[in-house]
Amino acid sequence: MSDEVIWRPTPEVIERARITRLMRSLGVTTLAELQRRSIDDPEWYWNGVVKDLGLRWLTPYTGVLDDARGPAWPRWFPGGRLNFSDNCLDRNVDAGRGRKAAIVWEGDDGQTRTLTYAELAREVNRLANALRTLGIAEGDRVGIFLPMSPEAAIATLAVVRIGAIYTPCFSGFGAQAVASRLQDCEAKLLITADGFQRRGQIVRVKETADEALTQCPTVQHVLVYRRLGREIPWTSGRDRWWHDAVAEQSDRCAPVAVESDHPCLIIYTSGTTGRPKGTVLTHGGFLLKCAHDFAYCHDVGDDDRLFWLTDLGWLMGPMLFTAALALGATAVVFEGVPDYPKPDRLWALAERHTISVMGMSPTAVRSLMPHGPEHVHAHDLSSLRILGSTGEPWNPEPYRWLFENAGKARIPITNYTGGTEISGGILGCFPIAPIKPCAFAGPIPGMAADVFDEDGRPVRGAVGELVLTKPWPGMTAGFWRDPARYEETYWSRWKDVWVHGDWATIDADGFWYIQGRSDDTLKIAGKRLGPAEVESVLVGHPAVAEAGVIGVPHEVKGEAIVCFVVLRPGQTPSEALRKELAERVANQMGKALKPEKVLFTRDLPKTRSAKIMRRVIRATHLGREPGDLSSLENPASVTAVTEASSPQAVSRGATAMPGRSERWRVWGALSGPPILTTAWSCLPRGPPATS
Structure with missing residues (x-):
């Protein structure tokens, strides 16, 4: 746990910050007051934001929020017409x-x-x-x-x-x-x-x-x-x-x-079962939420050059274009990768194009660290004033590496987390607030975030579910032609509460931390992927009867894919088949999603309704207690997974990629996804929230 505040804003930084201008226009003096009133009086807050950002309506809206259908189906800015472009x-x-x-x-x-x-x-x-x-x-x-x-x-x-x-x-x-x-x-x-x-x-x-x-x-x-x-x-x-x-x-x-609620894009994000979810984002919601977050969290203005290391297929790609253009800034767009043709490519890019706000994932930083800080120091990065970060939680070593080498320990890392369905962030850092390593200053204004225990009660100092208790502009308008699945995914656990699927905790100083996924969704190098998508590819092979896919700790990617495969009768496990299945996933899903391992097993843990219990597979594979097995139909399957995960089985043909570090160890205190003692030592080590 780190209690250290690593960065504090200077009076000059506070004075020039866009969020300071917003607060003055709204007549508030503290960030806490802004956050509280933005939740209590959304009409007051969002009217002020629209005015401050200068967004243009082709037909003025007649109200800010119509929630007659409940919080899962709000209408924002009814009566108004606009166009994103x-x-x-x-x-x-x-x-x-x-x-x-x-x-x-x-x-x-x-x-x-x-x-x-x-x-x-x-x-x-x-x-x-x-x-x-x-x-x-x-x-x-x-x-x-x-x-x-x-x-x-x-x-x-x-x-x-x-x-x-x-x-x-x-x-x-x-x-x-x-x-x-x-x-x-x-x-x-x-x-x-x-x-x-x-x-x-x-x-x-x-x-x-x-x-x-x-x-x-x-x-x-x-x-x-x-x-x-x-x-x-x-x-x-x-x-x-x-x-x-x-x-x-x-x-x-x-x-x-x-x-305002007319769809502008359908971007697919993956869940734990079934096909990818077609997340619908809207002209008014996505535009406003994206511009809002980049203006007030990342402090982007019309004199900035904004860069994010991303791809159009992940939300940060559309957000890069949207934020820069909606705020009158310049978007710096990069086709390549950060270490080609030399390990200084990213820093050369920043110098060459005088980037002022530069965003990347922790995975990108971890991949650059082995090349050494001299590649950073070789370039003039004086144009940088903000280092943005999203996609996955940090671990302390790369966080400090980026802060000290690229940031010269003088500019903030504006940590930012949310999701595709959010149109942006839930938690963030702000240019006017102190920063702790790996942490978030708190909820972004307009986001009614909380942490709930297993009984749906707010909890502090312990790990719980990250939730939202009120709607916000930018909230997905549902899944494409599948409203029931949308309600089941986010609104079914507690009445009128959005359950985001992340473990979170709040420390004694009010700083927030994300501690991994609370569902089965894989997050490979910051990219969300449903295990069912990979399982479908595997089962499409004529030798495969069943497959269960999990994510495991990975030093560079955050998580890597491990596949447990049950073969059809008459099929024999072999190294050639292992490699063939791994290549099949890479060819159909993309090389970045190639499995770390393919392991053959006699059986997969299932519920009585035949749902694969990936939680049990993951825990067993990582040597943890599998937890509640009351719904397990086939208890012998746990032994089968244990045997498939044994060093002897792995040595007989796991498709491990080279250069893996052995220093990751599971922190077993959490009942959710594995938290790693080496990688996550900056996080508050509270126990899981219980009744």
Whole structure:
């Protein structure tokens, strides 16, 4: 446990902070008062935020919150109409920022491009008109499978400009993962590329898209951005080059005025069972929540250059574009990876583009640490004033490494946690508040966060469930065409309470900590993935009868995938089959999601309703007590998992990746996901909350 405050704001920092300006406009003097009143009087708070951010309504709203259907189904800003793209583009051009850089891009190969706000607006309008020519109308869904590039921003803004809805896909996904998302949202059109580069190698994204589309009959057209100019497979009548489609289009396209709760994107996040969840985010909610959080947590303003190491398929990708453009700043967009061609790539990027607010995950920092701090020190990072962080909890060593080397122990790490379904953050740090290592200063204004024990009572000094007791702008409008699943996922445990699925605790000084997932969702390098998706890929192999997938501690990724596989009768375990199954997952889900191990077992723990008990598999594999087994149908399966996890079994063919550290040990005090004594030593070590 760390009681040390590692950073305090200076009077100058407090004076220039955007949240200070907001507080003055609202007549409050402390962060605690702002947080309390933002929950007690949402109309007062959100009216003030909309005014402070200068968001533009094409038709004024008549109220702030209509919760007649209950907290799970609020309507924010009823009566109002706006357009997401109008607020990111036209509003800035009208404010005189037309010649200012909106996007600065650097490719894996070192190429750079800059688009001003006026240039970006023209390209968005041309593509919006092209989409209409191809039959895309308000409410239609468009898949986007692109690398991080100006075209990714153009595509998202063009789709929402005409009232259509986009579905972004992670650029590293395999065909099956892309197909499942396009199928679920019934996309009519896909925007992809002829390829892109990563670590100097060509990523054949068009071929992956073509394979996915064999399973997607609703996709009628494919627009292809020429990134590399390489020869690619082509389907006449379906495929069309982006540059040809926009060549004759007008650079004027009026934004469609839509209701505040009109969907702008469906982004898929994974749960513990079933298909990926199509999380619906809206024009008013996503725009406001994203701009709000980046303005008041990360202190982004119109004189900033904002960078986040991310991908369009994870929420931080759309958030990078949204936050920068909604706040009149410049988005710095990077196609590559932080250590190619040299370990100083990220720091060279920051120096070259004078980045002022730079965000990354703890995984990225852990991957850079072995290369040494000299790669950081070789660059002038004086432009940096904020280091942002999200995606997963920190452990103390990389936190201090980043703070001391990139931040020179003078600039804050604004830790930030929330989720796709939140449209941003639940907990954050603020430029006007002290910071402890690995911690959060507290709930973000407008977020009625709490920590509940197992009986639904607020608890302090002990581990409990992170919950939200009131709705907020940006809250998902449900899962795409599956309202029952949405209610079951977040609202079924306690009446009118959102249960987020994270373990959390609050220390004696009021600092908050996230201590891992309280459900089975995997979090690989900050990316959420449902075990059922991986299990489906494994069971699709003719040799596999059943599969159970868990996440285990990993020094770099935070978690890694371990697969327990039951073979069909007549099939024999072998090293070749192990490798084949691991490669199958990597090929279909993406290389970053390749299993750490594939282990053969005679049986899997199941409930009487045949649900796989992943909690029991995880605990048994990690040598922990499996906990309550009262609902276990087949007790002998625990022995089977133990035997499969034994060193002898692992040595016979676990597909372990090289270079693994052995210094991770399970902290067994928690009843949730494993907390690691080495990695998590900065966290308060309270017991699980009990009655």
